[in-house]
Amino acid sequence: MATESQSTDSKYDQYDFPTTAPEAQPGHPGHTSPEQDAKVHQLRAELEKLGYTERLDTLTLLRFLRARKFDVEAAKTMFTASEAWRKEFGTDDLARNFDYPEKEEVFKFYPQYYHKTDKDGRPVYIEKLGKIDLNQMYKITTADRMLKNLVCEYEKLADPRLPACSRKAGKLLETCCTVMDLKGVGITSVPSVYGYVKQASDISQNHYPERLGKLYLINAPWGFSSVFSAVKGFLDPVTVSKIHVLGSGYQKELLSQVPAENLPVEFGGSCKCEGGCELSDMGPWQEAEWARPPKWATPKEEAPKEAAEPVVQNEDPGYVKKDAEGQEGAQTSA
Template structure:
């Protein structure tokens, strides 16, 4: 497995992505397919939110490509490992190793799903095969009646460990989320109380962006290099 992982990292160009990848289209992509980290849950895990019901795929692929989306995903995973859990661990005073994910299916349709199916399959494969240690609690919210059909397509692509972490909720999800996430840390549109100035999806707010952690991270980078 380690050999396969090393081979994949070389073939995908992970080291080059970490050092050189830039995503100037981020704000434009956010309009059509919001995917973002935002604060922490009650256990200190960084919260990752993806809103699958919002995509306008014609507009999305006019400003980026699937290849660049996947490279951005890998860049985010690498940043996650080196920055987010360590910062969260320092902030809450105990080890934090995984994320708390929210996949919002509000307004999702079959056309939404099939428009991004190839990306979802590729992204899921990268997540569970290359970065399985990153995934913790996983909430699917606003699951519509047709989700059972979509889940039938997705589930075979996921391993049993991943499936066991997933909680599927309909529109009555707020109580479950707020049992895990402080209201002030959950975006208002998802039932919380947070309204970041620039918008929660672009704020990247969390311990990893606090000045004291960035100072520690800079000192660690200096020592390493």
């Protein structure tokens, strides 16, 4: 039987946002069983023996364990491979140092951006696949720089976007609501973009697990639903339940998940950000009440040795503060 809140580790679990998932799904934060808690401790201990000291917090380890059905050895393999990739790719410095001045020009051929939140409070991520023109894009940038920008945005999703959304919603949010616009995508355009899209997909699956909340494929071309139906049998049922394939009449279903005021006008919403929604990056992470400086913004050598006492807005009942000795303090009410 799941516990109301998973056991925590005062050395790594320094959160300043709610840590209980809103839905009581097995293996999710706040809804773990004693056996699952034990596997978190086992995975952490084995990774520590290998010399790892970063990203060993409970929420991160739970995501890797869920991605591998709580098989500790498989999760350890996934985690260590991801850490090797991070080192090779230079991930830890990207969010702080990567400059992408060509972004506005690139977006003319491949818009991909975060924009406000859905009705559950999650960040909305939008891609317009039909406008991809790699030949034009590679006159402006390179595939390597595009992937670096993608990774940079994933890092910013983890911090500050999701923490800000969690604070505002008063509950833990770990996933996105993704909208992929397939308008204009044809069979002839697939080969030219397959290589990049596959690399981007591999990065998402292998290094940023459990980040998909809902996926809306809108303006799906004729025959796409049939192809997807054939593919569904090979996918995890949990993943399939998150995917919604919609044709050109997608507005009603999409608006049932994303408030009209948060959805750009071109998709049937009413949002018209000054300067365009694609480049606005609007969301709770831009709102002073919920935003906090991301941890990666402070160089490691300048980071304080002792974590400051967390301050949580709209704290959830599953969030337990800890004092300097790592002892549990009083829980605050939601």
